[in-house]
Amino acid sequence: MSGAGPPRGRTPEREARGASDRPQACGDRPGEFGLIARHFQRPPRSPDVRVGIGDDGAVVAPAPGTEYVISVDMLVEGRHFAAGADPVWIGHKALAVNLSDLAAMGARPRFVLLAGALPAPDAAWLGAFMEGFDALAARYDVELIGGDTTRGPRTLCVTAIGDLPAGSALTRAGAGPGDAIYVSGTLGDAALALAAADGRVSVDAALLPPLQRRLDAPEPRVALGQALRGIASSALDVSDGLTGDLGHVLAASRAGATIDLAAIPCSDALRKLMRGPHRGVALACLLSGGDDYELCFTAAPAMRERIAALAATLQLLLTPIGTITAAPGLAVRDETARPLATLPRAFDHFA
Amino acid sequence: MSGAGPPRGRTPEREARGASDRPQACGDRPGEFGLIARHFQRPPRSPDVRVGIGDDGAVVAPAPGTEYVISVDMLVEGRHFAAGADPVWIGHKALAVNLSDLAAMGARPRFVLLAGALPAPDAAWLGAFMEGFDALAARYDVELIGGDTTRGPRTLCVTAIGDLPAGSALTRAGAGPGDAIYVSGTLGDAALALAAADGRVSVDAALLPPLQRRLDAPEPRVALGQALRGIASSALDVSDGLTGDLGHVLAASRAGATIDLAAIPCSDALRKLMRGPHRGVALACLLSGGDDYELCFTAAPAMRERIAALAATLQLLLTPIGTITAAPGLAVRDETARPLATLPRAFDHFA
Numbered sequence: 001m002s003g004a005g006p007p008r009g010r011t012p013e014r015e016a017r018g019a020s021d022r023p024q025a026c027g028d029r030p031g032e033f034g035l036i037a038r039h040f041q042r043p044p045r046s047p048d049v050r051v052g053i054g055d056d057g058a059v060v061a062p063a064p065g066t067e068y069v070i071s072v073d074m075l076v077e078g079r080h081f082a083a084g085a086d087p088v089w090i091g092h093k094a095l096a097v098n099l100s101d102l103a104a105m106g107a108r109p110r111f112v113l114l115a116g117a118l119p120a121p122d123a124a125w126l127g128a129f130m131e132g133f134d135a136l137a138a139r140y141d142v143e144l145i146g147g148d149t150t151r152g153p154r155t156l157c158v159t160a161i162g163d164l165p166a167g168s169a170l171t172r173a174g175a176g177p178g179d180a181i182y183v184s185g186t187l188g189d190a191a192l193a194l195a196a197a198d199g200r201v202s203v204d205a206a207l208l209p210p211l212q213r214r215l216d217a218p219e220p221r222v223a224l225g226q227a228l229r230g231i232a233s234s235a236l237d238v239s240d241g242l243t244g245d246l247g248h249v250l251a252a253s254r255a256g257a258t259i260d261l262a263a264i265p266c267s268d269a270l271r272k273l274m275r276g277p278h279r280g281v282a283l284a285c286l287l288s289g290g291d292d293y294e295l296c297f298t299a300a301p302a303m304r305e306r307i308a309a310l311a312a313t314l315q316l317l318l319t320p321i322g323t324i325t326a327a328p329g330l331a332v333r334d335e336t337a338r339p340l341a342t343l344p345r346a347f348d349h350f351a
Numbered sequence: 352m353s354g355a356g357p358p359r360g361r362t363p364e365r366e367a368r369g370a371s372d373r374p375q376a377c378g379d380r381p382g383e384f385g386l387i388a389r390h391f392q393r394p395p396r397s398p399d400v401r402v403g404i405g406d407d408g409a410v411v412a413p414a415p416g417t418e419y420v421i422s423v424d425m426l427v428e429g430r431h432f433a434a435g436a437d438p439v440w441i442g443h444k445a446l447a448v449n450l451s452d453l454a455a456m457g458a459r460p461r462f463v464l465l466a467g468a469l470p471a472p473d474a475a476w477l478g479a480f481m482e483g484f485d486a487l488a489a490r491y492d493v494e495l496i497g498g499d500t501t502r503g504p505r506t507l508c509v510t511a512i513g514d515l516p517a518g519s520a521l522t523r524a525g526a527g528p529g530d531a532i533y534v535s536g537t538l539g540d541a542a543l544a545l546a547a548a549d550g551r552v553s554v555d556a557a558l559l560p561p562l563q564r565r566l567d568a569p570e571p572r573v574a575l576g577q578a579l580r581g582i583a584s585s586a587l588d589v590s591d592g593l594t595g596d597l598g599h600v601l602a603a604s605r606a607g608a609t610i611d612l613a614a615i616p617c618s619d620a621l622r623k624l625m626r627g628p629h630r631g632v633a634l635a636c637l638l639s640g641g642d643d644y645e646l647c648f649t650a651a652p653a654m655r656e657r658i659a660a661l662a663a664t665l666q667l668l669l670t671p672i673g674t675i676t677a678a679p680g681l682a683v684r685d686e687t688a689r690p691l692a693t694l695p696r697a698f699d700h701f702a
Contacts, residue, residue, distance in 0.1 A: 057422035071408035076503030152427030328674035
């Protein structure tokens with residue numbers, strides 16, 4: 001964008017700015033792409049990374065006896081984040097949703113690749129994005145090992161790789177009749193922030209910031225996911241709404257479930273709405289609100305003590321909300337133990 | 352998009368349509384998203400895939416003594432393919448560019464994840480896209496293990512994973528003075544197809560189809576890449592143009608190179624243009640045209656016989672075009688052995 005650049009001689013120093021298999025082509029001159037590429041520049045950190053950023057592909061060495069868990073998520077401007085949203089939080093969330101997937105499998109996050117389309121080589125935007133991305137990556141010791149950048153409508157695609165002892169992955173398929181159903185943290189606040197922003201409910205202004213933070217900066221339950229290996233019989237993250245996501249567990253496990261509305265943990269703000277004229281919206285937030293990124297897992301009754309101890313260790317709510325049944329179907333009992341006649345719909349990107 | 356769907360009861364059969372960590376949410380009703388998700392539906396095939404499509408992440412088991420190579424590429428409508436382009440070829444190319452990256456590292460392609468944004472749940476478009484994608488995947492026994500779909504400007508992001516014996520990856524850093532520089536196949540035809548389409552040159556209509564095919568349906572050099580392990584001292588794929596990409600090898604290897612224009616293999620169509628009034632365009636196609644996806648590699652002189660044998664086995668041109676030098680800098684000698692004064696610029700997504 002900014003001038004024709006210097007003569008085409010290259011130096012290893014300049015080259016090292018290369019961000020990925022393609023954009024490195026542009027690391028060889030100090031144009032705006034050079035500025036962008038610099039945001040990705042970093043030497044390999046883990047000894048398991050044999051080749052990091054700056055070649056056609058990254059090379060990683062799995063430890064003996066481990067398996068890799070791989071997840072990919074795409075975030076699109078105007079759909080997953082607003083055009084004017086703070087890029088620091090977009091960077092956080094782009095990584096968080098993938099770490100949440102790894103957590104739901106019980107994996108330890110290890111490596112990440114970042115592909116992005118940007119409308120222009122906006123170094124300020126990308127710098128802020130990488131600030132949020134890197135801060136979360138550093139907390140969980142996740143290493144950026146490759147990527148791709150191109151021009152296009154703002155879109156971020158993150159591929160995350162975790163590892164775990166062979167055979168220990170938590171899937172959606174292991175829930176059995178009699179298992180208790182748990183969720184971590186509280187549900188519905190991210191959806192409530194959206195509902196408040198859309199004017200569907202009014203929420204006391206003082207209560208809004210923590211709700212908004214749940215939407216903007218979800219906290220992946222990384223430690224919980226790993227700790228649940230050997231404890232949970234199934235797990236997933238609540239990204240599209242509790243009833244829809246729990247439905248995946250039931251389908252994969254060929255089972256049913258009964259859950260108790262009153263047991264589902266939620267914020268005071270949401271609990272208050274449940275008792276007022278906006279109960280319908282509150283119910284939808286709680287049962288089918290996406291973007292919470294809490295874990296929903298099942299465990300045999302014998303695991304109750306271990307789960308309580310885990311909650312204390314992690315300082316994280318782990319709440320039993322219902323039971324897996326042999327009979328198929330998902331029933332939600334209201335506060336008077338009567339089944340809800342209809343459940344709110346799960347989020348559908350194409351609905 | 353099409354109606355509200357049936358009651359919310361789920362069956363394992365319906366659930367099995369789930370395409371990925373997110374879109375499965377939509378496999379539970381026969382709407383248009385159900386149609387889309389069906390395109391991804393497939394049971395795990397390789398015994399190394401412990402958990403395939405349909406959970407929060409895929410789980411793969413690396414074979415002892417192997418390392419994984421991971422690459423990601425993003426393709427954007429209007430930038431990497433035209434809005435009206437045949438989706439079969441887009442599907443082919445989205446995978447091909449990633450397999451080319453794996454080939455350049457010497458890896459055997461194993462697994463792939465596909466994330467895509469689509470403006471609408473267009474089952475016909477996606478069906479054709481997957482036809483091209485799957486046909487190439489089948490040829491190289493690559494297994495789709497996960498993905499993500501969302502609504503947005505048409506964008507495809509492919510993550511490819513390959514494996515190779517530990518320590519055998521071909522990087523950009525191993526070229527040494529005296530090594531010969533080779534390229535596979537011919538260079539410049541994809542760029543020539545673009546130049547002809549843009550009206551920068553006129554090409555005999557009878558010669559156009561093979562040029563266009565080079566642009567639309569590049570052939571990743573998968574067998575060659577793996578065969579070069581233990582032979583090549585460095586390798587990469589020519590995706591942004593020969594001189595720019597070779598520059599990455601020189602930078603990473605802290606070396607220079609001299610290449611001979613007359614030695615660079617190209618099609619008759621391009622060779623003819625080199626001798627006419629459009630020599631400038633032809634030179635640019637040959638030296639800095641992207642999208643060829645041939646391999647450029649270096650090898651010690653002692654490897655000459657083995658490389659000739661490999662060319663015969665693979666029925667693929669492997670042509671020496673120059674030599675690595677200790678002195679830095681890239682010199683291109685023209686047909687009269689005089690260095691070209693200026694080199695065409697490499698492709699830059701943000702230029």
